[in-house]
Amino acid sequence: MSHEQWESLCDGCGKCCRIQFLDDDDTMLMQTDVACGLLDTESLRCTDYDNRLSKVPDCVQITPETLKDYYWLPSSCSYKVVERGEDLPEWHHLISGERNTIHQRGHSLQGKLVSERDVPEQEVEERIIEWIAITD
Template sequence: MHEMSHEQWESLCDGCGKCCRIQFLDDDDTMLMQTDVACKLLDTSTLRCTDYHNRLSKVPDCVQITPDTINDYYWLPDSCSYKIVARGEDLPSWHHLVSGNRELIHQEGFSLQGKLVSEMDVPEEEVEDRIIEWIAITD
């Protein structure tokens, strides 16, 4: 993992869209609440960032996932390709680096394609009303 070039690491992104949805922590910081509302930069049809190279300056909560920081992001799903590689496991058969098909993740139902709305289409005061999943945070 640490021997990978930046380009090789970046190519691991499977395009699931799960890291680009708006999430909240409860008041006790013990429950992660996920919404079906996507970052304003995410194209909800393709699940690709529309301004990937400038995203960190345009979206303050956006993060740069690296081999050194992957374990800091507990909220990434276990199916995240970065996490899979960090665990030393093989990429799944639907991953584009295995299958050669970037659409297979969507066809197999492992992405959020068709399940997200853009935060540009949801009034800010309604985003919290769109919580769809709670995940307990453990140490």
């Protein structure tokens, strides 16, 4: 698969752009409803995708080689779906032909995130929405 083909798999759900952090014991992942400041919370597209890795220290580049390292990606993530050898869902833009289908069908975080630009840093931890146990 070419780099362009791999990149096209991103379904634009916005779930990987949430601010997340580990608890003090590194056993629980805490996910918030606060998104990276580069994410347009309406379109769920990065406003500076090409430069995101240099601008956002915690931003990750998902590749076939690094995918296994990102245990926190949801099982619905298209990269994970393809890795499991499954077909992309009907709401995926490569199947439906429309980028908005994921939002229309409720499989994205559109309308559910706030930008970290609008939340004081000390309040981010107060916006935890989900705790996930980390397993080996």
